[in-house]
Amino acid sequence: MLYMSEVNAIEKDFQIRIADKKDVPDLFSLIKELAEYEKLLHEVTGTEKDLEKYLFDPEHKVAEALIVKIHSGESIALALYFYNFSTFQTKPGIYLEDIYVKPEYRNQGIGKKLFDRIKQRANEKNCGRIEWSVLDWNTPSIEFYKNSMGAKAMDEWTTYRLEQF
Secondary structure (H helix, E strand, C coil): CCCCCHCEEEECCCEEEECCCHHHHHHHHHHHHHHHCCCCHCHHHCCCCCCCCCCCCCCCCCCCCEEEEECCCCCCCEEEEEEEEEECCCCEEEEEEEEEEHHCCCCCCCHHHHHHHHHHHHHCCCCCCCCECCCCCCHHHHHHHHHHHCCCCCCCCCCCCCCCC
16 A cells, blocks of 8 residues: 555646645745635734644644645645544544635646545545535535535534634
């Protein structure tokens, strides 16, 4: 069995791989584009240095990222995720914090391939589920998740957040 870290998948016109330290500037740029798309750019308070620390510093690593590049070397998409745990399944899970494809590269199968890689990673880690959130106004993404991915909305759950503690 090949593990994701060993796989360097080349698709038709793009490459999907686990991000490494040299990708931090591109990842951070894509994060800012995503925040702008979601009308949340004002909430980007982190830095490239923070991103590098929490993705790649062995003492602080809490998340992983996939990056998508086209043959010119331009970074066009990302998926950022971390592991959680289901007490009922007594298994780990993946929480997909963000997935983003630049608008001009959408509807080309890139999002589906990113999800395929996340599912592969979940299988490698014996995860019981993959979860994520989507803004309720983001109809194109909701339709993609339902129709292309077969995902179901967890409407009976309400998300809560603490930001100051």
